[in-house]
Amino acid sequence: MASLIACPHCGPRPKEEFTVRGDAGITRPEPDAGADAWHAYVYLRDNPRGRHREHWHHTSGCRRWLIVERDTVTHAIYSAVDAAATGETA
Amino acid sequence: MVDFVLLHRAALAGARSGAFGTSMPEKRITLEALPEGHVLQVLAGRATGDVTALVASLGDGKAQSVRPVGPGQWFVVGDAVLSTVDMAERKARLSGQGSMADQAHGRVRIAISGTDVEAVLAKGTAVDLNLCEFPAGRSAMTLIGHISALITRTGEHAFEILVLRGFAESLWDELIEMSLEFGVDARPPV
Numbered sequence A: 001m002a003s004l005i006a007c008p009h010c011g012p013r014p015k016e017e018f019t020v021r022g023d024a025g026i027t028r029p030e031p032d033a034g035a036d037a038w039h040a041y042v043y044l045r046d047n048p049r050g051r052h053r054e055h056w057h058h059t060s061g062c063r064r065w066l067i068v069e070r071d072t073v074t075h076a077i078y079s080a081v082d083a084a085a086t087g088e089t090a
Numbered sequence B: 001m002v003d004f005v006l007l008h009r010a011a012l013a014g015a016r017s018g019a020f021g022t023s024m025p026e027k028r029i030t031l032e033a034l035p036e037g038h039v040l041q042v043l044a045g046r047a048t049g050d051v052t053a054l055v056a057s058l059g060d061g062k063a064q065s066v067r068p069v070g071p072g073q074w075f076v077v078g079d080a081v082l083s084t085v086d087m088a089e090r091k092a093r094l095s096g097q098g099s100m101a102d103q104a105h106g107r108v109r110i111a112i113s114g115t116d117v118e119a120v121l122a123k124g125t126a127v128d129l130n131l132c133e134f135p136a137g138r139s140a141m142t143l144i145g146h147i148s149a150l151i152t153r154t155g156e157h158a159f160e161i162l163v164l165r166g167f168a169e170s171l172w173d174e175l176i177e178m179s180l181e182f183g184v185d186a187r188p189p190v
Helices: A035-043 B052-056 B084-094 B117-121 B165-179
Strands: A004-007 A011-014 A019-023 A051-057 A065-071 A077-082 B018-020 B029-033 B038-043 B066-070 B073-078 B099-102 B107-113 B139-144 B147-155 B158-164 B184-187
Touching (some): B084 B099
Antiparallel strands (some): A051 A065, B018 B184, B066 B073, B139 B147, B147 B158
């Protein structure tokens, strides 16, 4: 896994300072969407090869939620932005 | 009825003190437990706008008393214990643009200095502490080993570390170990 994340608030920091939540592309279903939709939302995840957008929390730094786009094959980091800046709740 | 008496004691009162490590007079590291005065945590929401100047006015006037921790987060520290009146006056100054709480009971300040202090801290954190990148007054919330701490440069060869009270003694011991190659004088709280 990539070892240095360029936090938009703190600068480059080692991955040990972060907590990974997982896929940032998943949207929460409506409350009455049904068991299948909720099962998929809670339990089912892709295991992509290549570019992947994830929610990362800078737990031991600024404590902000970030969206990190990284490559699961090469470990390259393409971008790291504050989740609030992209209009997502954080 | 009181089952046991609550004792107010400094977090580092029982910590190791004295001289440790090799004897290199010109490179010795000094470790000092600072007074548990006030540590105000200030938080402001994004919608409030820029309150940097307002938060700066909460300091006691000394250099580096106001330390940014992240977007909308600051620690305002000082040696003086703040009374309820002092706190109310500072809260009024914030005029509802942020929230503030004294965390002096929960966070402890440690001063570390010496010509090679950057080399000591580099053993614990990945933050670039070079003077050009990290000038006096700059702060960084990071990990020192596995302990979360706020590092602030207070001078060319001096830093202050703000750490949770329960981790203070562990960090103190680790800082002594990290300083052994230069020799270290560890001074307990006065």
